[in-house]
Amino acid sequence: MEEKEVQKFDVIVVGAGPSGVAAAITVARGGARVLLIERSSAAGTKNMIGGAVFLSAVKDLFPDCWQEAPYERFINSHTWSLLGDDTSVNISCDFPNENKSASIYRSKFDSWLVQKAKDEGVYFAPSTLVKHLVIKQDRVCGVKTEFEEIYADVVIIADGVNSLLAKETGLRHDYDPTDMVLSIKETHKLSREVVEERFNLKKGTQQGAARNFIGGLKLEEAPFALGFMYTYLDSISIGLGVNLNDLSALGLNPSDLLERLKEHPVVKPIIEGSEMLEYSAHLIPEGGYKKLPKLYDNGVILAGDAAGFVNGVHFEGTNFALMSGKYAGETALSAVKIKNFDKKTLKLYEKKLERSFILKDLKSYKDVIENLCKRKDSLMNYYPKKAAEFFRIFTGASCKPKRDEFRKFIADFIGQRKLRELFKDFWAFVSSVFGVLK
Numbered sequence: 001m002e003e004k005e006v007q008k009f010d011v012i013v014v015g016a017g018p019s020g021v022a023a024a025i026t027v028a029r030g031g032a033r034v035l036l037i038e039r040s041s042a043a044g045t046k047n048m049i050g051g052a053v054f055l056s057a058v059k060d061l062f063p064d065c066w067q068e069a070p071y072e073r074f075i076n077s078h079t080w081s082l083l084g085d086d087t088s089v090n091i092s093c094d095f096p097n098e099n100k101s102a103s104i105y106r107s108k109f110d111s112w113l114v115q116k117a118k119d120e121g122v123y124f125a126p127s128t129l130v131k132h133l134v135i136k137q138d139r140v141c142g143v144k145t146e147f148e149e150i151y152a153d154v155v156i157i158a159d160g161v162n163s164l165l166a167k168e169t170g171l172r173h174d175y176d177p178t179d180m181v182l183s184i185k186e187t188h189k190l191s192r193e194v195v196e197e198r199f200n201l202k203k204g205t206q207q208g209a210a211r212n213f214i215g216g217l218k219l220e221e222a223p224f225a226l227g228f229m230y231t232y233l234d235s236i237s238i239g240l241g242v243n244l245n246d247l248s249a250l251g252l253n254p255s256d257l258l259e260r261l262k263e264h265p266v267v268k269p270i271i272e273g274s275e276m277l278e279y280s281a282h283l284i285p286e287g288g289y290k291k292l293p294k295l296y297d298n299g300v301i302l303a304g305d306a307a308g309f310v311n312g313v314h315f316e317g318t319n320f321a322l323m324s325g326k327y328a329g330e331t332a333l334s335a336v337k338i339k340n341f342d343k344k345t346l347k348l349y350e351k352k353l354e355r356s357f358i359l360k361d362l363k364s365y366k367d368v369i370e371n372l373c374k375r376k377d378s379l380m381n382y383y384p385k386k387a388a389e390f391f392r393i394f395t396g397a398s399c400k401p402k403r404d405e406f407r408k409f410i411a412d413f414i415g416q417r418k419l420r421e422l423f424k425d426f427w428a429f430v431s432s433v434f435g436v437l438k
């Protein structure tokens with residue numbers, strides 16, 4: 001009987017999202033043989049973003065051709081809206097001359113990334129599901145797909161938030177629902193002119209806008225949830241990320257929550273007359289630094305969402321994915337060069353992450369989401385309503401003395417909330433800020 005040829009690469013990367021592609025390209029650029037495996041027939045079809053990709057990381061990986069990527073709009077305007085029942089207090093910033101992030105469709109953007117990887121010598125295997133790892137003598141030395149075993153000196157696991165492979169290595173365990181956000185998103189078709197008019201964008205350009213919504217769900221027991229909206233050329237996305245634990249405690253369907261946001265009197269006119277093109281849902285790992293898994297072991301490295309690299313406060317995930325992928329690729333390459341693939345060699349990955357914004361940011365933000373979650377009723381219900389009340393007095397002439405109105409406002413503010421609760425809110429805020437800055 002003819003013996004089947006054994007396939008062997010220097011490095012195998014599982015998952016062709018931003019982290020996987022960045023890892024594979026980095027390895028290929030260093031001259032090693034790398035196979036990138038993706039379960040979908042085309043990259044990006046199973047992936048999700050709100051969303052905007054952060055351009056600093058794209059520029060870092062593609063200094064000569066980052067402009068060629070299929071961007072929809074550059075996010076030059078960002079608004080945070082505190083929603084009361086029928087009010088909105090907004091903080092906006094416009095950067096008309098700066099392109100720091102861009103809205104993208106994952107199917108187009110990820111395909112562009114994969115094409116770049118193939119151009120640079122990466123072997124790409126689409127429609128291939130990695131079912132297991134090949135582990136021999138306490139070392140990962142390949143993958144098992146539906147059809148065959150493929151071997152490599154290093155396997156980079158970049159298969160996203162539900163990484164079954166990371167669990168198989170024992171590096172990661174199941175996430176606690178408290179550390180997970182379920183994000184649901186709809187894409188709505190609107191004409192290009194209407195998008196530009198509703199978001200006050202310069203006509204016929206790629207200027208774009210993003211909005212985040214806090215509160216406005218009209219629930220007595222508010223979950224920890226944040227709404228978002230991004231502009232594309234001739235469509236917009238609207239979505240909501242909600243803590244998984246809070247969602248199950250509420251017993252509500254995530255789409256019910258999104259409907260509540262869409263029905264808010266400030267949000268409804270923005271999507272009026274649109275046609276829904278797409279609905280999707282995806283998990284985001286937001287456990288942060290305290291819940292990070294072990295990031296490497298003999299012959300294996302975790303990158304991107306599979307490692308839990310997301311900064312939920314700033315909606316940052318793609319930049320963490322691209323840069324952690326790059327560091328994983330560099331580490332694999334060093335191991336290939338010295339022909340040593342054990343965990344002592346791969347510790348270099350952790351050192352690179354520690355020197356970069358990835359572990360620095362995750363460390364300094366380690367308490368922020370937890371602090372905010374504990375004060376979710378204040379954040380999602382109380383302050384958005386109080387902010388609206390304040391601005392009602394400030395901007396409206398009621399023919400009553402302003403002094404009386406402000407005094408009543410302050411008395412209610414303290415009376416309804418109790419000093420102890422206000423102090424806890426204040427402390428959560430101060431300790432979060434202090435944590436980030438120290």
Ligand SMILES: Cc1cc2nc3c(=O)[nH]c(=O)nc-3n(C[C@H](O)[C@H](O)[C@H](O)COP(=O)(O)OP(=O)(O)OC[C@H]3O[C@@H](n4cnc5c(N)ncnc54)[C@H](O)[C@@H]3O)c2cc1C
Pocket residue numbers: 014015016017018019020037038039040043044046047048049050051052053054128129130131158159160161183184185239282283284303304305306309310315316317318319321
């Ligand atoms: C609703 C939402 C909004 C977001 N908005 C933003 C935003 O605005 N800005 C931002 O920066 N980030 C945002 N993020 C986060 C960002 O999308 C992720 O952090 C980023 O995509 C992670 O990249 P990744 O390569 O690690 O994983 P993924 O992009 O999830 O890619 C993993 C890949 O692995 C493949 N795969 C999985 N299992 C296997 C297997 N066994 N075999 C083969 N292939 C496999 C998948 O098909 C997929 O292509 C958002 C996320 C969500 C859900």
